[in-house]
Amino acid sequence: MKTIQEFKVETDQLPSNDLLKHVEYYRNNRELIFEINEKLDKGHYNAKTKLMSDYGMALASNQNYEEAYPILLKAIDLMIHDPFESEREEKNSESTFYQHLLFRFGATTYYTKRHSESRNAFETLLQLDPTNDRYKNWLKGLRITPLNNISKVLGWIFFTVVVMKIILPDNISDNMATFYYPTLLLFALTYIIIEGLKWNIKNKLKNTSANNTYE
Numbered sequence: 001m002k003t004i005q006e007f008k009v010e011t012d013q014l015p016s017n018d019l020l021k022h023v024e025y026y027r028n029n030r031e032l033i034f035e036i037n038e039k040l041d042k043g044h045y046n047a048k049t050k051l052m053s054d055y056g057m058a059l060a061s062n063q064n065y066e067e068a069y070p071i072l073l074k075a076i077d078l079m080i081h082d083p084f085e086s087e088r089e090e091k092n093s094e095s096t097f098y099q100h101l102l103f104r105f106g107a108t109t110y111y112t113k114r115h116s117e118s119r120n121a122f123e124t125l126l127q128l129d130p131t132n133d134r135y136k137n138w139l140k141g142l143r144i145t146p147l148n149n150i151s152k153v154l155g156w157i158f159f160t161v162v163v164m165k166i167i168l169p170d171n172i173s174d175n176m177a178t179f180y181y182p183t184l185l186l187f188a189l190t191y192i193i194i195e196g197l198k199w200n201i202k203n204k205l206k207n208t209s210a211n212n213t214y215e
Helices: 004-012 019-028 030-035 042-061 065-080 096-111 115-128 133-142 144-167 174-208
Strands: none
Touching: 004 042, 019 030, 019 042, 030 042, 042 065, 042 096, 065 096, 096 115, 096 133, 115 133
16 A cells, blocks of 8 residues: 555656656556545545546546546546535635646546536536636537538438439439439538538637646
8 A cells, every 4th residue: 555645656756748758657557546535634635636646647648548537537426526515715616726636626527428417517617707708619519429420411312312313313303303402412411511610619619628737
């Protein structure tokens, strides 16, 4: 069993600009971190919360999103359910560190297609910082998911209609032909508009998303 003092000495010695060293360290000490009894006293609670948070954020920064997900989830749970709440100088949910943690969780759930959890995370972040454009644009990015589904459906319908026209050109009656080209044009325009909306959202997301450096 490693003491929280030993953890502090070791983590303080980790090179700040070497993300892989952080990931390797936390992976090697995963079980020992989980064994820390956060209910023992305030020091053990703070130590475990910080270690779990840094562990999860290091994995997320290294794009190990599936591995990071349960770690970040546990870290957030620790911050929200503080057994020494009466001793806190400020609420964890209002701290800058909590926002960094929740942002990483939101990005991780986005990339692992847990879109509902991601949306909840960014909505919470916007409540904490309503003027933050980065949070707003990540929420916009989450709107791409239903647009993608609509785009795929329209694309397949458009493809099917064109193929039918090519394969069965003589079987289309005059009445059907009257509606064929306007319908085809409508599908095409709708598809182009949706793709344009997706491009615009992706462009904003790209310009404001977090970079993949370890914070």
